[in-house]
Amino acid sequence: MERVAFKMKLFAGFEQEYKKRHDEIWPELSALLKSTGITDYAIFLDEETNVLIGVLKIAEKTAMDMLPANPVMQKWWAYMSDIMESNPDGSPVSTPLKEVFYLP
Numbered sequence: 001m002e003r004v005a006f007k008m009k010l011f012a013g014f015e016q017e018y019k020k021r022h023d024e025i026w027p028e029l030s031a032l033l034k035s036t037g038i039t040d041y042a043i044f045l046d047e048e049t050n051v052l053i054g055v056l057k058i059a060e061k062t063a064m065d066m067l068p069a070n071p072v073m074q075k076w077w078a079y080m081s082d083i084m085e086s087n088p089d090g091s092p093v094s095t096p097l098k099e100v101f102y103l104p
Contacts, residue, residue, distance in 0.1 A: 001039075002061045005097040008052040014083035015045060018052075021080065032072050036063045052084070053097070 010018055022043065033041065037059035044053045058064060067073045068091060077090040085093040 001057050001059060003055070003057055003099060003102070004061060004064070005053065005055045005099065006094045007097060008054065008092045008094050009085040010045065010050040010052055011083050011085070012050055015047070015050070017083055018045075018080075021083075026072070026076070028072050029076050032067070032070060036067060038064075054094075 039057045041054070041056040044055070045051075046053065068089075074090060077086065077092065080086070080092065081090055087093055
């Protein structure tokens, strides 16, 4: 099991909408993430900077490479693109974070 962390940027004023959309996560998206091997997925918000920090565990990190081509993932990205920084392909602007400490 590998741990993965990354950061993204939420547009100011959309904090409640971001939470609402994730509280109502689509069953097909949840199923896709779980079938990819993703577990213990959490997203944290730094309210001072609107930086989102995602943390998850995945059985095989390379399995995440297939997510961008999935229509459910693309639909979710399009749905979220109006409230967060996104790339031209609709994916969120995301920066991997390097693990520097872990206390099991």
